[in-house]
Amino acid sequence: MTTPGRRERKKAATRRALSDAALGLFLARGFDKVTVAEIAEAADTAVSTLFAHFPAGKEALILGDGAERGRALAEAVRDRPQGTSILKALKDFLATRGPFEAEPDAYTRQVTELVVTTPALRAYARAMWTDNEESLTTVIAAETGRDADDLSLRLLARYVLEIPDIAGTAPNAPAALEVAFEHLTRGWPDL
Incomplete structure (x- = not known):
């Protein structure tokens, strides 16, 4: 390098x-x-x-501009360990981000609080996640051998990308992340 x-x-x-x-x-x-x-x-x-x-x-x-998020989401799915489900890989990835971090540093805590309490920042953060719907759908389709036009995969991608906005503002965001993925796993048990 x-x-x-x-x-x-x-x-x-x-x-x-x-x-x-x-x-x-x-x-x-x-x-x-x-x-x-x-x-x-x-x-x-x-x-x-x-x-x-x-x-x-x-x-x-x-x-930021969101480009890093898209790359990181794709890598989380593509580079997941052998035998790890796509949903587990995505949950593990989100667990390292902002409000879901188990022991965030001071900077992360400050930024998270600022984003959660500022409507313009929260809306921008949500858009940065949901703007990755197509690319996340495409990588999930490629990893599962399914068609990228499969509505079920697009729905899954959107639900995953809404988790930071919904669960990330819960009083216990890490617990809310677990609940969100429990529900997703019931809906997509093969992923």
């Missing part, structure tokens, strides 16, 4: 500075009371630099 060049390191540092500045301002004043200009100023960058790194705006500063 090659180490990133100077340019890539600078880009990563700028992205981190913008994300850190945004989180600090959001936690101090609330998401809706912070402007992109204030975030750029706090990170010592221009607003145009902020949008060059985060074209989706303020929400992306905290939650």
Whole structure:
């Protein structure tokens, strides 16, 4: 593996500075009371630099653009250990994310609380999950030898992708994750 060049390191540092500045301002004043200009100023960058790194705006500063989620979901299904069901692999994957983590670090706890309590961030997070419906359906179909147009697989993918929004806001999110997958397993016992 090659180490990133100077340019890539600078880009990563700028992205981190913008994300850190945004989180600090959001936690101090609330998401809706912070402007992109204030975030750029706090990170010592221009607003145009902020949008060059985060074209989706303020929400992306905290939650990213969703591309990583799609890749990670597909990998969870494709790279699951031999003998592990697709549903178990997806449950295990979600158990490592945000509100479902058993022992989250301070940053994860702060971001999770911010997302759950901020309607714009919660809606953005939900969209980032549900935008992966087609790709998750496709990978499940490929792994099971079924047709990607199978309505049952599309329904399963959508239900799985709604879990972070529904179960992730429960008082005991890890327990809610277990309940959600118990129900999914009853509906799709062969997956």
